[in-house]
Amino acid sequence: MSAPARTPDEMRVGAAPAVTALRRKDLLGIAELSTDEIALILDTAEAMKEVGERPIKKVPALRGKTVVNLFFEPSTRTRTSFEIAEKRLSADTLNIAVASSSVVKGETLADTALNLEAMRPDMIVLRHSSSGACHLLSGDLLHSRVLRSNIHLLTKMGSDVWVCGPPTLIPTDITRFGVRATSDVDEAVADADVIMLLRIQLERMEGAFFPSLREYFNVFGMTEARLRRAKPDVMIMHPGPMNRGVEIASEVADGPYSVILEQVANGVAVRMAVLYLLAGGVAHEEAA
Amino acid sequence: MKRLLKGGRVVDPANGIDGVHDVLIDGDRIAAVGRDLPLDGASVVEIPAGLVVCPGFIDMHVHLREPGQEHKETVATGTAAAVAGGFTAVACMPNTAPVNDNANVTAYILAKAAEANLARVYPIGAVSRGSKGELLADIAELRQAGCVAITDDGHPVATALLLRRAMEYAGMFGMPVIEHCEDGSLKGDAVAHEGYQAATLGLRGMPGACEALGVERGILLSELTGAHFHVAHMSARASLRAVRKGKEIGVGVTCEVAPHHFTLTDEALASPVPYDTNTKMNPPLREAADRDAMLAGIADGSVDAIATDHAPHHYDEKNVEFDRAPFGIVGLETAVPLSLDRLVHAGLIRLPRLVELLSVNPARILRVPGGTLSPGAPADVTILAPELEVRVEAAALRSRSKNTPFDGWELRGGVAATIVGGRALFVNPALTGLQGL
Numbered sequence: 261m262s263a264p265a266r267t268p269d270e271m272r273v274g275a276a277p278a279v280t281a282l283r284r285k286d287l288l289g290i291a292e293l294s295t296d297e298i299a300l301i302l303d304t305a306e307a308m309k310e311v312g313e314r315p316i317k318k319v320p321a322l323r324g325k326t327v328v329n330l331f332f333e334p335s336t337r338t339r340t341s342f343e344i345a346e347k348r349l350s351a352d353t354l355n356i357a358v359a360s361s362s363v364v365k366g367e368t369l370a371d372t373a374l375n376l377e378a379m380r381p382d383m384i385v386l387r388h389s390s391s392g393a394c395h396l397l398s399g400d401l402l403h404s405r406v407l408r409s410n411i412h413l414l415t416k417m418g419s420d421v422w423v424c425g426p427p428t429l430i431p432t433d434i435t436r437f438g439v440r441a442t443s444d445v446d447e448a449v450a451d452a453d454v455i456m457l458l459r460i461q462l463e464r465m466e467g468a469f470f471p472s473l474r475e476y477f478n479v480f481g482m483t484e485a486r487l488r489r490a491k492p493d494v495m496i497m498h499p500g501p502m503n504r505g506v507e508i509a510s511e512v513a514d515g516p517y518s519v520i521l522e523q524v525a526n527g528v529a530v531r532m533a534v535l536y537l538l539a540g541g542v543a544h545e546e547a548a
Numbered sequence: 549m550k551r552l553l554k555g556g557r558v559v560d561p562a563n564g565i566d567g568v569h570d571v572l573i574d575g576d577r578i579a580a581v582g583r584d585l586p587l588d589g590a591s592v593v594e595i596p597a598g599l600v601v602c603p604g605f606i607d608m609h610v611h612l613r614e615p616g617q618e619h620k621e622t623v624a625t626g627t628a629a630a631v632a633g634g635f636t637a638v639a640c641m642p643n644t645a646p647v648n649d650n651a652n653v654t655a656y657i658l659a660k661a662a663e664a665n666l667a668r669v670y671p672i673g674a675v676s677r678g679s680k681g682e683l684l685a686d687i688a689e690l691r692q693a694g695c696v697a698i699t700d701d702g703h704p705v706a707t708a709l710l711l712r713r714a715m716e717y718a719g720m721f722g723m724p725v726i727e728h729c730e731d732g733s734l735k736g737d738a739v740a741h742e743g744y745q746a747a748t749l750g751l752r753g754m755p756g757a758c759e760a761l762g763v764e765r766g767i768l769l770s771e772l773t774g775a776h777f778h779v780a781h782m783s784a785r786a787s788l789r790a791v792r793k794g795k796e797i798g799v800g801v802t803c804e805v806a807p808h809h810f811t812l813t814d815e816a817l818a819s820p821v822p823y824d825t826n827t828k829m830n831p832p833l834r835e836a837a838d839r840d841a842m843l844a845g846i847a848d849g850s851v852d853a854i855a856t857d858h859a860p861h862h863y864d865e866k867n868v869e870f871d872r873a874p875f876g877i878v879g880l881e882t883a884v885p886l887s888l889d890r891l892v893h894a895g896l897i898r899l900p901r902l903v904e905l906l907s908v909n910p911a912r913i914l915r916v917p918g919g920t921l922s923p924g925a926p927a928d929v930t931i932l933a934p935e936l937e938v939r940v941e942a943a944a945l946r947s948r949s950k951n952t953p954f955d956g957w958e959l960r961g962g963v964a965a966t967i968v969g970g971r972a973l974f975v976n977p978a979l980t981g982l983q984g985l
Contacts (some may be wrong), residue, residue, distance in 0.1 A: 390822025390869035391750030
C-alpha cells in the first residue's frame, strides 16, 4: 500500500527530462535504475500507450530486430504482455518455453544462452524461477524477476510504503527496505492512496504459511467493509492473476476503485517503453 | 638423517614455547627443540628472519571426494593442495560415493593416501549406513580401519535417537561425533542466510536458528551420553552462545569455524559479482553480527579450531543458476593467508593462539599425533611467512577444483614450507633460503 509523496509528474514540473535515453544494454532489476531512468520509462510508456489506442496498433521502432522470449517457467500473462509489446513495435518475436525437465536432461542455462547468442537475437526476455539467473547470461537481457521490485520502485519514487500481511508471508528484515510493516489491515488501509493486493500463491498452503484460505480472507482479504475505512479516492491495484475471495473480494476487484485492468493495459505500454529504450530509442521522439 | 632448523621463531604452545629456538629433526621424528642445539652431525638449515616454525597444521574438515567424485578432487590432488596450504594432515569427510561407512572404503582412502604420500589423511567415517540416518554404520570396524571420528556431514544425523545411539556407541572408543548442525525442517530448500541480502536477491533463506537448533540438540545429547560432540563449520552467533553455555556447564563440546565464515558476510552474494555461486555454501555466509561473533569466539577461546570445510566442485557444477549450484568452496590453500591477515595482523589474536586453532586443538579433538614439537612427536612442521604478501589466484590452486570466492584477493601472510614426517613437501618458491629443507 502506498501513499505517493510526489508523483513522477510533479517531480518533473517545469524541468526538462534529466535523461533522454537508457544508457544500458540490459535491465536486470529495478534497484539498479535511477529515478530519472524510471521517469523516462514511464514517460515513454505514455507515448506507447497511445499506440495501443490506434486502429492500427503498430509502429516500426523495432523493425528488423529479433526478440527472444525465453521462459523457463510457464507464465501466460507475462509472455502475452511481452509478445504484444514486441509485436506493436514490429519486432520479430520468438517464444521459447523451456520446461525445467529439459534442463535436467542436460543443457545448462549458460549453454542455452551461448546457443541463443550465436543466433544473434537483438534482445532476450528471460523469465526463470532462480533469482539471479539473468546474471549468468551474456548479451541483451531484459527481465529479472526480483522479489522486491515493487518496493524498490515505489520507495525510490518517493512513496511511503506499508506492507501488510501475516508475519509468515513478510520477509525478515523487511523494514531495512525503507517500508513499514503491519499485520493490522485496518491500520494499513487508513490513509492509503493506493492499495495493492498481492496474489496468494495457493501452493504456499502446504508450507503452513497460514491456516486456510478462508481464514486468510477473513483476516487479510480486501473486502468492501474494509475498503470503507480507506480514503474516498483510493485506488485498488493487483498484479494478477487474482484469487477472488482470497486476497480480494470480487466486489472490490470489479468495483469503482479498481484499476486492475488498466494495469494490464499499462503493462504492455511499459514493456514497449523498456524494449524501445533498451534498443537505443530516445525520449520524446515520435514513436511512429 | 638429521636436520637442524636453526634460528627461527618457534611457536609450540603445547610446550609453552614462543621464541627463537632450534628444531632438530631426526628422520621422521622431532628430536629436540632448544636454544643453540649442538649440531650432532645434522645438516643445518638457517631459518630466514621473520619466518615462524610451528607444529604441523591439521585441517580437520575437508572433502577429498575420492572415491566416486574424482572430477572434483582426488586424495592426491587434495593432499597436494593441503601441503601447499601449510597443512601436514587432513581429516576427510565420509560423503564420498560410496559413503565411507565401512572398512573397505576407509582402507581404499588410506591406500590412496599412501600412494600420494603427501599430507597425512585421517578418514572420518559415517554415523549411519550410507549416511541415510537409519542404521548405525559399522563404527567399531571403521575405527579399526583407521577412522578417527564419525559424522553424517553434509546433513545432520537424521534423528535425535540415532545421534544419541551414535554418541553412546562411539563414546566406547572415545571417538568424537562431528555434526553438521541444522534443523532440516527450518532449512527447507533454502540456499542462503535468511536476512536482508537474501530478501533483496530473492533467494530462499535459512536463519541462524536453523544451525543453533542442531547445536543445542547435540549439546543436550552430549550431556546425556557423556560423549564428545564436535560442531562442524559453526557460523551463527546463536550456535556460539550454545557452545559457550555447554562448555560452562562442563559438556564435552568443541567447535570449529571456517575461514570464509570469519571473513565474509552475506553481502558477498550481492557484490562484487551478484549471485556468484562461489559464495554459496552450507552453512551460508551470514550477516555481520554472526561473522563478528565468530571473530569474538576465536579471540576469547570459545572456538576450538579453524577448519576449512574444503569442498571442491567442478566449474561446470558451479556455473549454473544459484539455486541449482552445489554448496561449498575450496579452502585448503587460502586458510593460512586468511587467518594471518584477518586474525593475526588484524590484532585479534597472536600467533600462539593461531597455532592452537590450526594444530594443537585439531590434534587433541581427533586424538591424532601432532599438534606439538615435543621430542618423539612426528616431524610435521609448518613454517609460516607472516609478512609475505600473497595474491590468491584461483587458476593456480593445486586443488583440482578452483571454486573460491577469494580469487584475486591480496592478503598478508603465507606458508613458507610444509614438512611431513621430516620430508619438506612444499617450499614456497616466492621465498629464498629454504632450499636446504
